[in-house]
Amino acid sequence: MPIEASAPEDTDQAKAKFGVTIRILVVDDEQDLCDYLAVLLSREGFEVHSLTDPKRVIDELRAREYHLVILDMMMPEVTGTEVLSRIRRHDTDIAVIVSTAYPNVDTAIASLKHQASDYVRKPFEPEAFLATVMQALARKGLRMDPEAEMHRAIGAVLRDARKHQDLTLKQLSRRTGLSVSLLSQIERAESTASISSLFRIATALGLKMSQVFGAH
Template identity: 40%
Template sequence: MTSEANKYRILIVDDEESIREVLSIMLHREGYLVDAVSDGQQAVDRLKACAYDLVISDIKMPRLTGFELLSHIRQRFPETAVIMITAFSTTEEAVVAMKNGAYDYIIKPFQNDEIRLVVQNALERKALRQENLQLKKELGKRYSFGSLIGKSKPMQEVYDLIEKVAGSKANVMVTGESGTGKELVARAIHYNSDRRDQAIVPINCGAIPENLLESELFGHEKGSFTGAVQQKAGLFEIANGGTIFLDEIGELPPMMQVKLLRVLQEREFRRVGGTRDIKVDVRVVTATNKDLVEEVARGAFREDLFYRLNVICLNLPPLRERRGDIPLLIEHFYEKLTGTKGIRIAEGAMRRLLDYNWPGNIRELENTIERCVVLGQSGELTEDCLPVQFRSGGPSAEGSLLQIPDVGLDLDAYLGNIEKDILLKALEKTGGVRKRAAELLGITFRSIRYRLAKFDIAPDGDDEGE
């Protein structure tokens, strides 16, 4: 008898009372929770009333045979394991039962040790299958929403927020740098909501000419303008009951901002050239890489529209703030591109990939891996197949992989050397013009003069334009 056994419930189904008693006593002693009934119909009734981990059933029974009971269990209770009991002369029937979904069979007369082993194996297999399903469910839930990949703390916070907002009707604004996966977040919100069975309709507000944008969003009537040869439904109409994703919302022209505000307020719109209001039930998810607060402050974006759209703000972290996800993303893109798992990455190449600052974020990483797949040899990602900016010390997290020696180091001197090296590289890039070097580094002219003087660096150029 084990403490693990008493979490399993077993149903014995046999029209012979002696078989029911023997199995019940033996399995009780093993610690299992056991019920017993005399025919298949009684078993069906018990299965409706109680969840069983395992059913041990005779094949030949009145009212409902073992085959019929097996079929019922497979259809209604697929997670319940089934073991068939058969006489020696009907073992062929037991084999057929296994082909139809039974885990195993026991031949009468049976040995107790044999039954213990078969029952134990059946329950262990069931537990393993449930554990695998749960792991897959958790991995799918925590590490990936749709095509969002990552298990770092910043991404866990994104997943948590998606879970919280998906079930609501609130409009969501997704912010973040270009290439961080804002459309993937919009799709994750949609497919985790009760609108998942309806359409999600994306549109890039910055990619469509202003004179065509209204027609794209709201549709038009036949003859409403030159080229309108037939009536056309707009994207809001197509998305009715679902979600519309307005990417690059900061590029929306002022007149369209007014029209979008009306849709959000009234839940209705008119087609271009139309006279009839069309009611819609659409959730709006927007995305931008602009600072819309700043856009509102300078009058480029309507404040009332901003607050309508920005009910919930979900900010996506740039890749440089979630470097721990880079190996996971590399594996994902490699499998996506090649259909195989297990990319091999040279240590030097991985160091450069982790040290790079990724200004283009996930999109740049995917393009980099695609390049490596094309140029790489024998399925290994090496430094040679990386773009030139990786091999020439392009944008990187300087010193992020520094190994501190056992004897220690002079931190001020070390940081000073890094600062001096950056200043020299900026001056080299701008031909010695300090003003342009300052702009390149995002500092003031006064600051670069002070820093250059600190390291006794004299510019080589003529400082034209200073």
Template identity: 40%
Template structure:
């Protein structure tokens, strides 16, 4: 929960730590940044720039309304205090014009009332200024993944799956041979899976999870997560 009070308004720049080579967008992602500070709009636009992103800015309420009414967006990054547009009115307008869009609210005037309003409007996240670009990129990353607009590459998925299985096995103090005996999966196959060089069938993953004493949902939750989240 953000603290209440006025805070500095300028986002801070930090280099992102996300491994972008492990993720891809299956389609063009349309993003609108609405903030009355044009410098903030441009900074966010530049920081989020990706080949698969089409990012537009709206430095005024009038321009934001016009863009929202004329074309669809997947994600809207909205300044909670936009002159000439009351926050609740803006959120309701977005809900009516862009019902499928996700909304991330940014504000230099955090308040309990604002947080509650955003929760009611089902805003994806609420960031207080100053925030660094790495933080915003991480939130955007999670949001797009949640909407199915950002997916892990097959190679990265296999590597992450293998790493999880290897680390879990070692944490239990098991050798590959012991894990093989416990699961009924061949030693060579297990080794290839841990190295991320071979995919595992659902049956094999089920056996591995039984060997670890965990549910398959725990395994999937562990690997299907952006870095930095």
């Protein structure tokens, strides 16, 4: 059975960002990877379902309306290329991100032929993968509202700076006087930070406010 990984409050969060509940189907024969992606994506507010049996993909797409499929290329019994072909015969518009631990010219060409949104190599960095997901959705007209996108960008800058300095949230909390919970929510764009809080975090990380806001 597909795994439903999103908590209701998470999907409400995504609906606030995108205007609709974004539903993602992960298709991979590795259960551990399905579970990992379910957690990663549901934290961003997406409703996530997963399948380890690629032969059931079309039945699942008929059962629910999905915005994005994340498809592994190397699976037993049925290749990712064949599954992608079946998906395209069923739905010519749905976004599909192809993932593989063994990229090669043939699978890249096949992905392009069947209009895959992107072709990513495993293992992947979480932030880079999330950016790929956002780009795939944006190309289908599913964009975050500008304010939500700004909060996400600010959170990413602060998280990257903290990790670059090998600081834990607890250590940053000690430097700023802000709670670990609040810092985590700011990094994940789940809470709107005050200018005062952002200034304290930026100072603790040695950043200028212009770096925190970037182009925003």
